[in-house]
Amino acid sequence: xxxxxxxxxxxxxxxxRYDQGPEILSDIKLSLAxxxxxxxxxxxxxxxxxxxxxxxxxxxxSRGQISVFNHNINFTNRDQLASxxxxxxxxxxxxxxxxxxxxxDNVALPLRVSGMDERxxxxxxxxxxxxxxxxxxxxxxxxxxxxxxxxxxxxxxxVINRPDLLLADEPTGNVDNIIAGKLMKLFVELNKLGTxxxxxxxxxxxxxxxxxxxxxxQNRGLHxxxxxxxxxxxGINV
Amino acid sequence: xxxxxYISRKQELPLKGENTSVxxxxxxxxAVFIFAxxxxxxxxxxxxxxxxxxxxxxxLTVQIIPTDETDKDKAKAAxxxxxxxxxxxxxxxxxxxxxxxxxxxxxxxxxxxxxGDEVNIxxxxxxxxxxxxxxxxxxxxFTQLAQDLAVASPxxxxxxxxxxxxxxxxxxxxxxxxxxxxxxxxxxxxSGAIFYTTQMSLGLHHNIIEILHIVGAKDAYVAxxxxxxxxxxxxxxxVIGLLFAIPSIFFIGNLAVDIEGGIISEAGLSIFxxxxxxxxxxxxxxxxxxxxxxTVKKTLKKML
Ligand SMILES: Nc1ncnc2c1ncn2[C@@H]1O[C@H](COP(=O)(O)OP(=O)(O)OP(=O)(O)O)[C@@H](O)[C@H]1O
Ligand SMILES: [Mg+2]
Numbered sequence: 001x002x003x004x005x006x007x008x009x010x011x012x013x014x015x016x017r018y019d020q021g022p023e024i025l026s027d028i029k030l031s032l033a034x035x036x037x038x039x040x041x042x043x044x045x046x047x048x049x050x051x052x053x054x055x056x057x058x059x060x061x062s063r064g065q066i067s068v069f070n071h072n073i074n075f076t077n078r079d080q081l082a083s084x085x086x087x088x089x090x091x092x093x094x095x096x097x098x099x100x101x102x103x104x105d106n107v108a109l110p111l112r113v114s115g116m117d118e119r120x121x122x123x124x125x126x127x128x129x130x131x132x133x134x135x136x137x138x139x140x141x142x143x144x145x146x147x148x149x150x151x152x153x154x155x156x157x158x159v160i161n162r163p164d165l166l167l168a169d170e171p172t173g174n175v176d177n178i179i180a181g182k183l184m185k186l187f188v189e190l191n192k193l194g195t196x197x198x199x200x201x202x203x204x205x206x207x208x209x210x211x212x213x214x215x216x217x218q219n220r221g222l223h224x225x226x227x228x229x230x231x232x233x234x235g236i237n238v
Numbered sequence: 239x240x241x242x243x244y245i246s247r248k249q250e251l252p253l254k255g256e257n258t259s260v261x262x263x264x265x266x267x268x269a270v271f272i273f274a275x276x277x278x279x280x281x282x283x284x285x286x287x288x289x290x291x292x293x294x295x296x297x298l299t300v301q302i303i304p305t306d307e308t309d310k311d312k313a314k315a316a317x318x319x320x321x322x323x324x325x326x327x328x329x330x331x332x333x334x335x336x337x338x339x340x341x342x343x344x345x346x347x348x349x350x351x352x353x354g355d356e357v358n359i360x361x362x363x364x365x366x367x368x369x370x371x372x373x374x375x376x377x378x379x380f381t382q383l384a385q386d387l388a389v390a391s392p393x394x395x396x397x398x399x400x401x402x403x404x405x406x407x408x409x410x411x412x413x414x415x416x417x418x419x420x421x422x423x424x425x426x427x428x429s430g431a432i433f434y435t436t437q438m439s440l441g442l443h444h445n446i447i448e449i450l451h452i453v454g455a456k457d458a459y460v461a462x463x464x465x466x467x468x469x470x471x472x473x474x475x476x477v478i479g480l481l482f483a484i485p486s487i488f489f490i491g492n493l494a495v496d497i498e499g500g501i502i503s504e505a506g507l508s509i510f511x512x513x514x515x516x517x518x519x520x521x522x523x524x525x526x527x528x529x530x531x532x533t534v535k536k537t538l539k540k541m542l
Contacts, residue, residue, distance in 0.1 A: 058448070058451075082454050082455060082456040083456075085453070086453075096445070096448075098250055098449055100248070101248055105250075110453040113450065113453050113454050113455040
């Protein structure tokens with residue numbers, strides 16, 4: 001395997017443990033090719049959120065090697081990590097919005113942090129919030145929004161930057177089927193434009209409706225299942 | 239429709255509402271108050287020492303005390319002999335540039351304001367005076383010099399006033415050292431308070447900072463928000479402290495003048511000194527800002 005390749009994420013012998021506890025994931029080996037789309041499944045507590053947190057660079061593995069955008073994160077300094085994170089959009093299971101800020105300001109965050117012109121920010125954020133049907137709540141504090149509305153704000157924040165890598169943890173858990181379908185379409189569209197996508201989900205319906213390969217966590221290990229229709233296997237590289 | 243939606247931009251970190259703000263502002267005000275008063279003391283002492291140094295450094299006066307001899311010709315001859323010895327000795331001292339015994343006319347001139355024009359110096363047992371110019375950077379131990387001079391010419395005496403001033407200068411230097419220590423301590427305590435409140439606040443806003451990191455903020459982005467807030471608190475605290483300090487400085491100044499006009503009147507603050515004192519809020523702003531900035535940078539380094 002060469003150092004430079006078109007894998008967005010590479011993991012080798014990766015283990016995660018919290019504090020002095022046992023490893024919750026062991027010997028994970030994984031390559032995500034650019035432009036691929038994966039579901040991430042596994043029982044509650046299997047380690048989905050933990051695995052995603054390695055991908056969005058919120059923690060380092062207890063052991064093993066991870067490369068993100070061809071940067072070995074063991075040798076990447078803080079400012080470089082911040083630069084890498086600007087290419088990653090994350091939707092959290094618990095949203096992680098800044099509660100005292102408006103929906104607008106929350107979605108604008110990634111753009112402001114990277115120093116974009118305020119007028120351009122206004123245009124983009126307004127457009128996206130309208131698309132997720134939150135135009136009426138743009139200046140509402142996010143603490144006053146419903147669960148489903150918060151989730152759409154969280155998704156809008158994750159995609160506002162047109163990220164190269166989109167990681168979503170249960171992104172459709174709090175919305176009805178119609179909105180869930182619409183959000184999934186958004187992810188598919190982004191993927192078609194080149195974004196690599198990983199979605200953690202418990203929803204059999206979504207997994208069955210979209211025939212993408214599945215990263216399944218079980219007994220601390222990672223297993224990959226391919227859908228029957230192999231035409232969607234582009235980008236798989238294990 | 240989106241045209242008329244008013245969207246306000248708020249700071250991601252709600253630092254304005256923090257209840258440590260009042261605490262910090264009070265701490266900084268008190269610090270700047272103490273700082274301003276101590277600093278005005280230091281500056282006064284400095285200008286006092288400068289004035290004294292200027293008068294003491296350039297020249298020395300040596301008196302030849304008249305002997306008990308009653309015959310005035312003999313007395314004058316003796317005085318002149320002692321003067322000769324003193325001059326000889328003084329010329330041999332390192333750092334002495336020029337030794338000039340005053341002539342009879344010059345002595346008369348000096349004494350006439352007190353004794354009137356009619357009196358002849360030669361009729362009186364008046365001391366003779368030697369003016370000694372010394373190099374300003376000469377390192378002369380005046381106590382030692384006075385002793386050596388007495389050995390060389392028993393009737394010669396180094397002007398007491400200068401010795402006394404020298405001791406006063408040593409005392410003032412000591413005061414200055416104490417005051418400088420106070421200034422350092424006050425600055426250290428203030429930045430310590432800022433350090434700990436900033437760390438506390440970082441812990442309090444841990445979640446928001448994590449979100450900022452996730453969306454790609456560098457540490458500097460967070461540090462700038464703290465630096466901005468602390469700069470404001472530092473400046474406002476500084477202004478409040480100064481508002482209380484200025485009347486106090488005038489009050490203490492007046493007290494000092496009442497006590498001893500002679501010495502303290504040389505201790506006034508120059509315009510330049512006042513500029514420094516008025517710049518204190520900028521100074522406290524800078525300290526607060528830099529302390530906050532580096533505290534954030536240092537603390538966040540421990541997070542991934
Ligand atoms: N910060 C943490 N400190 C200690 N243990 C943790 C931490 N985060 C997760 N764990 C533990 O790691 C294991 C995996 O947790 P994780 O959140 O990754 O599971 P998950 O697959 O996302 O579950 P769910 O489907 O319920 O969201 C759990 O046993 C959990 O208790
Ligand atoms: Mg989870």
